[in-house]
Structure formats: C-alpha cells, structure tokens
Amino acid sequence: MYNNHRPDLTELPSSGQLLRSTIIALIAAGVLLVTVVMPAEYAIDPTGAGRLLGLTQMGELKHTLAEEAAAEARPPAVAAPAGSAEATPAEETPAVAQAEPASAAAPVPAKPEQPKVATQQHEVNLTLKPNQATEIKLEMKEGAKANFHWTANGGRLNYDTHGDPYKAPKGFYHGYGKGKNTPEQKGELVAAFDGKHGWFWRNRTNETVKLTLRTDGEYITIEQVF
Incomplete structure (x- = not known):
C-alpha cells in the first residue's frame, strides 16, 4: 500500500x-x-x-x-348551444343594416370601349428578286379587323403572318400563320393586342416575283418595314 x-x-x-x-x-x-x-x-x-x-x-x-x-392534445372547441344567449330587448338592439341580395349588388362598370378606327383600304405592289424579303405591317388596336388578299401573281413566296405589341420584349413572337411556296392567301386578320400586325415574305425561287397586297379594315396605318 x-x-x-x-x-x-x-x-x-x-x-x-x-x-x-x-x-x-x-x-x-x-x-x-x-x-x-x-x-x-x-x-x-x-x-x-x-x-x-x-x-x-x-x-x-x-x-x-x-x-x-x-x-x-388541444381540447376541441365547444360551440355555444343555440338560444343560450340572453335575448336583448328590442329597444337596446343596435340597428343592423340588412345585406342586399347578391343579385342587387352594384354592377361592375364595363371597360370603356376604345374609339373605333375608321376603315381604310390600300393596295401595295412590290417586286422581290430571288432570295429577297420584305415586310408590311398594319398598326391596329386590340380586336380590330382587317381583310387582306395577297398574291404572288403566278409566282410563289414563303410567308409568316405575325404581330408585335408596342414595346415588345426581346424575343417576343405571336404568329397568325406561316407557309412555304404559297401562290396567294386571303382572309381576315384580327389583332390580338395593340400593336403592329402583318406579313413577312421571302422569295426562295430563282425567278423575280411581283407581290400585290390588298387590305381594307380597321387599321391606323400601313407601312413597309423593309
């Protein structure tokens, strides 16, 4: 030890x-x-x-x-039995405004209609050499309508009908239809939004093509973009 x-x-x-x-x-x-x-x-x-x-x-x-x-673990909420509250004398009961039926609710004001654009009519004649392209746009308000008829006058063109809103974001595209080797097309163009709507054509043939576009409808201006 x-x-x-x-x-x-x-x-x-x-x-x-x-x-x-x-x-x-x-x-x-x-x-x-x-x-x-x-x-x-x-x-x-x-x-x-x-x-x-x-x-x-x-x-x-x-x-x-x-x-x-x-x-x-929380105790369930117990609802108070109906009629358990003491009745309040009529003269002491505060006045309560009765809710109007849903059908009597004030109607929501309708969106004011935009002033209608006067109907216009134009004819545009262009010549497209082989591989040359052009674009024509109509300035239109949302819902405006324009009749159109374009023809390659015996030739054929590739086309892309589309629209661009004012201050369109980069990469925006809204198409109404496109095609290749098309001799002509007619129909009605209805603007999906305020902006410019129209056609892009390109001549992919080896021959010069004469393009004629006729329009009439509710558009503000017509312009050849290039």
Whole structure:
C-alpha cells in the first residue's frame, strides 16, 4: 500500500497543455453540436452535414411528430348551444343594416370601349428578286379587323403572318400563320393586342416575283418595314 509510485511533477501536464486540451474539447463539442445534435434534435443544419448523414430528416420527423401530438392534445372547441344567449330587448338592439341580395349588388362598370378606327383600304405592289424579303405591317388596336388578299401573281413566296405589341420584349413572337411556296392567301386578320400586325415574305425561287397586297379594315396605318 505504501509502495505506490508517486508521479513526478515533470510528468503532470502543464497549464498550457491543459488549456490546449480544453480548447480542443470545446471545438470538438461545438462541431458535434452543429453537425449532429442540432440536425438530429431540432432539424437545424447550418453546415449541410446533417442532411448528408440523414440526421436532419430525423430532426424534421421529430418536429412533425411533436406538432401532431400538440394538435391532438388541444381540447376541441365547444360551440355555444343555440338560444343560450340572453335575448336583448328590442329597444337596446343596435340597428343592423340588412345585406342586399347578391343579385342587387352594384354592377361592375364595363371597360370603356376604345374609339373605333375608321376603315381604310390600300393596295401595295412590290417586286422581290430571288432570295429577297420584305415586310408590311398594319398598326391596329386590340380586336380590330382587317381583310387582306395577297398574291404572288403566278409566282410563289414563303410567308409568316405575325404581330408585335408596342414595346415588345426581346424575343417576343405571336404568329397568325406561316407557309412555304404559297401562290396567294386571303382572309381576315384580327389583332390580338395593340400593336403592329402583318406579313413577312421571302422569295426562295430563282425567278423575280411581283407581290400585290390588298387590305381594307380597321387599321391606323400601313407601312413597309423593309
């Protein structure tokens, strides 16, 4: 009992070693708290390591179960029995305005109609050499209508009928129809929005083509874009 070896003072850890060990332990505990405890217990995963280890899902499940248990523990709301409230004397009852039937509600004011554009009529004649293109647009209000008839006068053209709103965003496209090697086309163009609507033609043949466009309808202007 008296032969136990008493440690020498040189064998005991110094104050610096104890401080270093304490700091290392605190850092390790902090890392475990952030990467293991917080994700597993509270579903808080600031580093993302908890989700990789499957601990965050465990914390989320615990949180969901706790909310469900709390909801089940709440006492159900008891509705007051009808007629349990004391009747109020007629002279003390505040006047309540009766709601009008839904059918008597004030009608929503209709959108004011835009002034109607005067009907115009034009004929445009152009010559397109092989591989040459052109575009003609009508400036129209939404809902305006214009009749059109274009013909390649014996030739054939590729066409693309489309419209562009005012200040159209980059890449915008609204088409009404397109075709290839078409000798002519007629119909009615109805503007889908305020802006410019019309036709793009290109001559993909080896012969010069004479193009004729006739229009009449509710458009403001007609212009050859190029």
